[in-house]
Amino acid sequence: MPPAPLDDDRLTALGLFLEAHDGLQRRLEPQLAEHGLPPGEFEALLRLARTPGGRLRMSDLASQLRLSTSGASRLVDRLEQRGQAERVACPTDRRGAFAAVTAAGRRDVEAALVEHLELVNRWFCAVLDPEELSALTAALRKVRDVVHPGAAAGAVPDPPPEGGTDPAASPGRSRPSGPGQGRVRGR
């Protein structure tokens, strides 16, 4: 018997995913760089800027950025040095801190955003016709929901991995909305 399917279809599909992801990143990066924004910093500012108070708990930011808490900590260090964000002490929990966009930070993301959206369009959305795009996002959402439960709205930390794991188990639950929830484990 053939020892192993070195070119299984599933590998091809996965490879396509990885290549598209990587290529996309490479197309988008340079434009952000023109505005002096590394991609991580850009996404961080974006996430902060579109949050009601313009601020997010460090842990939540980490989770949204798919970074470890230490990664987020240092990212916010950099943003702070650049004057694009600042740390704000949490009044109700003195261990905690918020990262908050500054006016300058908001200005900088917005400045980069218009052009960024054009590129996202050029290299991603406009490459597909409308039905294809919606099929793609629907599929991506399904995958995302399975591999990263808790990224969408109501969040529950991953249960510890079982033996015969069923990815479809325990569909979304609501969360108490109290702060300090919906984290994903630090990777």
Added chain:
Amino acid sequence: MPPAPLDDDRLTALGLFLEAHDGLQRRLEPQLAEHGLPPGEFEALLRLARTPGGRLRMSDLASQLRLSTSGASRLVDRLEQRGQAERVACPTDRRGAFAAVTAAGRRDVEAALVEHLELVNRWFCAVLDPEELSALTAALRKVRDVVHPGAAAGAVPDPPPEGGTDPAASPGRSRPSGPGQGRVRGR
């Protein structure tokens, strides 16, 4: 007027892509780690193992792995230390080198592969029903072809970026097949 659309649909679509990619990586990594294979090493061995001679020029490997040539160089260093690959001098071009899988390397990928495929299935393919999956791969292929021309078969290095770039410009051409072609610039 609203200064900038901080939650444009296109950003959502892109975010979905990034989250799905990241989540997938996290699901697949641990299993490879159990076999002592970091994801980069795994993909490298896989690419080498499924190449006719079990070997690839350093530059081609770099390009397939979406790494800079220095990144590939050091990756092969690591594989060599582990005894999973070795460098072979190129007989016709004394500057050049091949990376070649060793028997041990081949054994190791194959050992990890079966389980790996199961996971790819569980977290990616089987999450979607067949039509969804083929729609997804078709869309991914379109995006990949645009953002990373030269990844598919006949490869031509990216032309230097123009001003008003049209992604659909210059569709695939054939290449002379002589060695030392189809590279992507070193990033």
Added chain:
DNA sequence: CCCAACAACTTGCGTGCGCAACTATTCCGC
């Protein structure tokens, strides 16, 4: 009231990567 378990960050350390510089070779025009 107190202490132990826990939680939110931060920091020390090691690692992998890209860029730029460097070496060795090949290619090409004259």
Added chain:
DNA sequence: GCGGAATAGTTGCGCACGCAAGTTGTTGGG
């Protein structure tokens, strides 16, 4: 064939990240 330009690969350097350990603060049971 000679000399400069281009090419294949390696190496110095800096940087961002994750893990693990450390710090400070909170919580809940006795």
